[in-house]
Amino acid sequence: MLVNNIQLTADGRLRHLLTLEGLPADLLTHLLDTAESFVPTNRQAVKKLPLLRGKTLINLFFENSTRTRATFELAAQRLSMDVLNLDISTSSTAKGETLKDTLKTLEAMHADIFVVRHSDSGAAHFIAQHLTPDVAIINAGDGRHAHPTQALLDMLTLRRHKGDFNQLKVAIVGDILHSRVARSQIHALNILGAAEVRVIAPKTLLPVAIEDLGVRVFTRMADGLKDVDAVIMLRLQKERMQGALLPSEQEFYRLYGLTSDKLAYAHPQAVVMHPGPINRGVEIESAVADGERSLILPQVSYGLAVRMAVMSHLIGAQVPQP
Amino acid sequence: MSEATKISIIGARVLDPTQHLDACLDVHLDQGRILALGDAPAHFIPERTLDASGLLLTPGWIDIGTHVREPGPSYKGQLASELPAAAAGGFTHVCARPDTQPVLDSPALVRTLRDKAAGIQGARFLPMGALTRDLQGQALTNMAGLQDAGCIALSQMHYGFQDVGILKRCLEYAATFDLLVCLQPQDPALASKGCAHEGAVATRMGLAGIPETAETLALANILLLVEATGARVHLQHISCARSVDMLYQAQERGLAVTADVSIQHLMYSEHDLENFNTLFHVQPPLRTLQDQAALRQGLQDGVLQVLSSGHLPQDAAAKNAPFAASEAGVSSLETLASQGLALVNQGVLTLNQLIERLTYAPACVLGLDAGHLHLGANADFCLLDPDAHWQVTPASLVSMGKNTPLLGQELTGRIVSTWVQGREVFSRLA
Numbered sequence: 201m202l203v204n205n206i207q208l209t210a211d212g213r214l215r216h217l218l219t220l221e222g223l224p225a226d227l228l229t230h231l232l233d234t235a236e237s238f239v240p241t242n243r244q245a246v247k248k249l250p251l252l253r254g255k256t257l258i259n260l261f262f263e264n265s266t267r268t269r270a271t272f273e274l275a276a277q278r279l280s281m282d283v284l285n286l287d288i289s290t291s292s293t294a295k296g297e298t299l300k301d302t303l304k305t306l307e308a309m310h311a312d313i314f315v316v317r318h319s320d321s322g323a324a325h326f327i328a329q330h331l332t333p334d335v336a337i338i339n340a341g342d343g344r345h346a347h348p349t350q351a352l353l354d355m356l357t358l359r360r361h362k363g364d365f366n367q368l369k370v371a372i373v374g375d376i377l378h379s380r381v382a383r384s385q386i387h388a389l390n391i392l393g394a395a396e397v398r399v400i401a402p403k404t405l406l407p408v409a410i411e412d413l414g415v416r417v418f419t420r421m422a423d424g425l426k427d428v429d430a431v432i433m434l435r436l437q438k439e440r441m442q443g444a445l446l447p448s449e450q451e452f453y454r455l456y457g458l459t460s461d462k463l464a465y466a467h468p469q470a471v472v473m474h475p476g477p478i479n480r481g482v483e484i485e486s487a488v489a490d491g492e493r494s495l496i497l498p499q500v501s502y503g504l505a506v507r508m509a510v511m512s513h514l515i516g517a518q519v520p521q522p
Numbered sequence: 523m524s525e526a527t528k529i530s531i532i533g534a535r536v537l538d539p540t541q542h543l544d545a546c547l548d549v550h551l552d553q554g555r556i557l558a559l560g561d562a563p564a565h566f567i568p569e570r571t572l573d574a575s576g577l578l579l580t581p582g583w584i585d586i587g588t589h590v591r592e593p594g595p596s597y598k599g600q601l602a603s604e605l606p607a608a609a610a611g612g613f614t615h616v617c618a619r620p621d622t623q624p625v626l627d628s629p630a631l632v633r634t635l636r637d638k639a640a641g642i643q644g645a646r647f648l649p650m651g652a653l654t655r656d657l658q659g660q661a662l663t664n665m666a667g668l669q670d671a672g673c674i675a676l677s678q679m680h681y682g683f684q685d686v687g688i689l690k691r692c693l694e695y696a697a698t699f700d701l702l703v704c705l706q707p708q709d710p711a712l713a714s715k716g717c718a719h720e721g722a723v724a725t726r727m728g729l730a731g732i733p734e735t736a737e738t739l740a741l742a743n744i745l746l747l748v749e750a751t752g753a754r755v756h757l758q759h760i761s762c763a764r765s766v767d768m769l770y771q772a773q774e775r776g777l778a779v780t781a782d783v784s785i786q787h788l789m790y791s792e793h794d795l796e797n798f799n800t801l802f803h804v805q806p807p808l809r810t811l812q813d814q815a816a817l818r819q820g821l822q823d824g825v826l827q828v829l830s831s832g833h834l835p836q837d838a839a840a841k842n843a844p845f846a847a848s849e850a851g852v853s854s855l856e857t858l859a860s861q862g863l864a865l866v867n868q869g870v871l872t873l874n875q876l877i878e879r880l881t882y883a884p885a886c887v888l889g890l891d892a893g894h895l896h897l898g899a900n901a902d903f904c905l906l907d908p909d910a911h912w913q914v915t916p917a918s919l920v921s922m923g924k925n926t927p928l929l930g931q932e933l934t935g936r937i938v939s940t941w942v943q944g945r946e947v948f949s950r951l952a
Contacts, residue, residue, distance in 0.1 A: 326842075
């Protein structure tokens, strides 16, 4: 796997986290174990650890995301890092300053980690290839390509609530075509040995040859949800109604919205997840989102632990095991 | 000092597919023309004798669809850099794309460029005018005026048409003047904002795809309208196996359409996009291994008559960007000789086929009396050292475009000398 020439060191540690594709299962498991050790930390009265004191993290967001940026910021602060948030609107790069120029400027700040979000697939790779190797890059979402920390937190959620991956059937529902989250989840589930990974969507929201990533493709909820142990709903962007991908939110909800009725096709103990923010009444019914099988809120708190684990792994800190 | 006009090139292996010629012969030039092959005529005393032992001598190469970039961003390329670059690649003629800035849609602009090109030592400049105004696919250009100004053909490249009615009228009007129309079939709506072949690789990488149907749908429209209008049409840069089939069927029915494939589409596939390498961002996109194999077969069989460079020079900033934000194109004129020889070594083409598809075939498409070494013909030819080893570096390329995935690689085979009308316009010989 070529990408690992960029993101892995010779001894198999992460130099950057750009994608989960091609990473070995034991590395993912190690990251999840580390994250596990941070979960109790985040529930203590004093939540701050001195692990990465003196290190600097820059949140480099070329695409707006208050929530994701906030969790990275909080995760870094819990590890005693200094944090700088930079929102770089694409308009400033459109003025003739290329992304590479921007990077050269930022390089002079001598940060230890850059967290990058960008609307172009491959942007995190590009940045990792063009910055000094002293800076570790965490991909916080690039175009439709990858969102590895989101998928890791989803895996932590599944592991904590459902146990062994090799028994799990998981269905990912909704806008697979545009979703970096779905792609990273599919890689993660397959690497960790999930029993079955399914995607469910109308054909306009399914990318060509998605089955090559190791998924079973369904177009009807009744078939796709049958006996699954977890349902991961994806956020549906409003702009999908333009460009003739979907006729209306109403029809999408009727066919693919996760309602209690449709959830009944799944295994009786099936859990419900969503990367957030949720569109109630578009892809998920409120009763399901707030129901007892919903893990949407725990997902958020595990997000913090996962990002702390990735940061400490990248910098090479010794994380005390509980 | 007056330039030598009586010249003998001795000892080269001379190839001319039109004469079934492949032999070590001397070539004698006089007044810019081929005077004799083999023994010099009696009383011929050359003013210059060039020892070309160990070199191949072929008719000058002819490229359909070079992007010279002028007028436009002069830091990406200009006539003064790209015509010499073409010569350094063995090309004696470049048929230049009209998608310049501004678009080459006015006779006055064509005349200005041709005047400028005439003063540049390099390949001959054969401009293609725009088929529609500003290449918007809406209004016809002054086609006859462009023809009078010296356009060898009119092209719409891949920019498409507002509707097929416009395409039909473009073909009808061009047919009135027996003008050659060059089209890269691509439906703009289906190609949309895509930057890679719509398939497994683009799906995995999260890149917006250009489906095969973007090409085949446009090609079907063009083929049916060629049949209806009788227009002379050449299809540029075919990228799909399915298109090769469609062209084969059309040609079997007697339709006189021709087509070319770029060297990129013969050498690479979608798999080369791994790691988001923007040097492989080309238009149309690199497709599957099956497509690549079918294109190779199509060029061998002659369904695709012409091998083109697809040369599109870019500056560093155009490629230093995330894949979708990068600009398409490869600087390919000067590496085509090595890559062409590699195709011969791999058994894709014979050496004669390679030369024919770079010389006589494009000359026929363009209606030029060129691409051969007949007695009395213009002395347009190149000398190729098939054993030269060289490393591709920015400094080794004459083109302003250093955007090639071959940078840093060691290649075998290189053009060492190129002649236009009996004048050596490029030389690497001591």
